[in-house]
Amino acid sequence: MNTLENKRILIIGFVWPEPNSSAAGTRMMQLISFFKKKGVKITFASTASESQFSKELIGVDKKRIALNCSSFDEFILELKPVFVLFDRFMTEEQFGWRVAQHCPDAIRMLDTEDLHCLREARRISVLKNKPFELINDIAKREIASIFRCDVTLMISEFEMELLQSHFRVPHFLLFYLPIWVEDEILNLPNFEERSDFMFIGNFLHSPNHDAVVYLKEVIWPLLFKKFPEAKMQVYGAYPTPKINSLHNPKQSFFVHGRAESSFEVISKAKVLLAPIRFGAGIKGKLLEAMLYGIPSVTSTIGAEAMNGEFEWNGFIRDSPIEFAEKAIELYQNKPIWLQAQQKGLEILKHRFSKHLFEDTFCEVLIDKLKQFKKYREDNFIGAMLMHHFLQSTKYMAKWIEEKNKR
Numbered sequence: 122m123n124t125l126e127n128k129r130i131l132i133i134g135f136v137w138p139e140p141n142s143s144a145a146g147t148r149m150m151q152l153i154s155f156f157k158k159k160g161v162k163i164t165f166a167s168t169a170s171e172s173q174f175s176k177e178l179i180g181v182d183k184k185r186i187a188l189n190c191s192s193f194d195e196f197i198l199e200l201k202p203v204f205v206l207f208d209r210f211m212t213e214e215q216f217g218w219r220v221a222q223h224c225p226d227a228i229r230m231l232d233t234e235d236l237h238c239l240r241e242a243r244r245i246s247v248l249k250n251k252p253f254e255l256i257n258d259i260a261k262r263e264i265a266s267i268f269r270c271d272v273t274l275m276i277s278e279f280e281m282e283l284l285q286s287h288f289r290v291p292h293f294l295l296f297y298l299p300i301w302v303e304d305e306i307l308n309l310p311n312f313e314e315r316s317d318f319m320f321i322g323n324f325l326h327s328p329n330h331d332a333v334v335y336l337k338e339v340i341w342p343l344l345f346k347k348f349p350e351a352k353m354q355v356y357g358a359y360p361t362p363k364i365n366s367l368h369n370p371k372q373s374f375f376v377h378g379r380a381e382s383s384f385e386v387i388s389k390a391k392v393l394l395a396p397i398r399f400g401a402g403i404k405g406k407l408l409e410a411m412l413y414g415i416p417s418v419t420s421t422i423g424a425e426a427m428n429g430e431f432e433w434n435g436f437i438r439d440s441p442i443e444f445a446e447k448a449i450e451l452y453q454n455k456p457i458w459l460q461a462q463q464k465g466l467e468i469l470k471h472r473f474s475k476h477l478f479e480d481t482f483c484e485v486l487i488d489k490l491k492q493f494k495k496y497r498e499d500n501f502i503g504a505m506l507m508h509h510f511l512q513s514t515k516y517m518a519k520w521i522e523e524k525n526k527r
Contacts, residue, residue, distance in 0.1 A: 129203050276300060336353075
């Protein structure tokens with residue numbers, strides 16, 4: 122068994138992927154592309170409705186599924202997948218017990234996107250001014266989900282280390298697979314052809330929402346006072362009324378909403394600003410900034426787990442005053458800007474190039490198939506959690522299903 126060809130995977134999506142709206146959508150499309158390239162037969166299912174921005178899934182079977190409904194049991198029994206990929210821990214909670222009961226030999230994979238419990242702990246600490254507390258209700262649910270799965274895909278090395286050191290998750294349950302970039306040479310505008318500061322991000326994602334509000338209310342007044350010629354261009358899917366209210370041409374702060382093409386708007390700008398105060402994982406906007414040749418100024422959390430031993434492609438600053446000063450310096454100083462641009466390309470080449478991960482990921486999946494019984498024997502905590510999960514969740518789901526029939 123040295124190939125994945127003709128194996129069947131069921132991907133249970135939290136939502137239908139929107140790669141032009143979020144890094145999560147890009148991540149899902151990369152996983153689908155990987156499995157297609159390896160000859161895997163793919164079925165994508167979700168309880169969510171498709172939107173006008175959902176990506177067309179060419180060569181993929183699609184299925185709308187329902188919560189707390191035995192129709193899923195019939196569906197998965199007929200499908201008989203070899204792999205099941207849960208998109209975020211919430212889908213594993215909803216469908217993991219049904220997969221385990223009806224396809225017990227299927228390899229259960231979890232894609233975290235980012236560590237939700239870490240993001241939530243940081244959000245509460247920042248917005249509610251409370252001490253940082255990683256042990257929260259989300260952590261108990263998310264870590265349990267990780268233990269119940271055969272392998273969890275992690276996009277952040279920092280979070281992998283946190284899971285092993287703080288929560289004692291065995292290394293064999295985790296696999297580092299960041300959002301990757303294609304090895305391609307793009308025709309990019311030069312320093313003189315670019316203008317303006319910019320931000321891009323999905324505003325349904327609370328760290329992005331907070332970052333732009335913080336940028337407008339705290340950092341931009343400092344920057345604009347010292348550099349009145351500056352213009353700030355903000356793009357992002359699903360802007361809230363609060364985000365739209367930040368649009369202020371008199372202060373050269375422009376909110377545009379969804380960008381049809383991230384390449385078009387990022388490659389025309391000169392410096393990306395991302396004062397991210399809480400969050401987790403790696404930031405898709407900062408990867409795209411490097412790919413499209415634009416240096417950035419971000420926070421410590423923004424750059425977390427991205428540059429490794431390499432220098433950042435711009436500046437990392439948490440102080441609003443220093444953030445504004447470095448943004449202006451990067452914008453005005455061509456030699457520093459060019460050096461920062463090159464640093465970004467080095468980070469991509471050595472840390473996020475697609476070829477660094479594809480073969481190893483394939484080998485891990487084949488190994489899981491060959492030795493899944495041994496791995497499960499070594500994961501007693503996961504077996505114990507699955508046992509109790511089956512007993513509690515199964516009967517709760519059946520009760521809800523009967524209740525809904527009335």
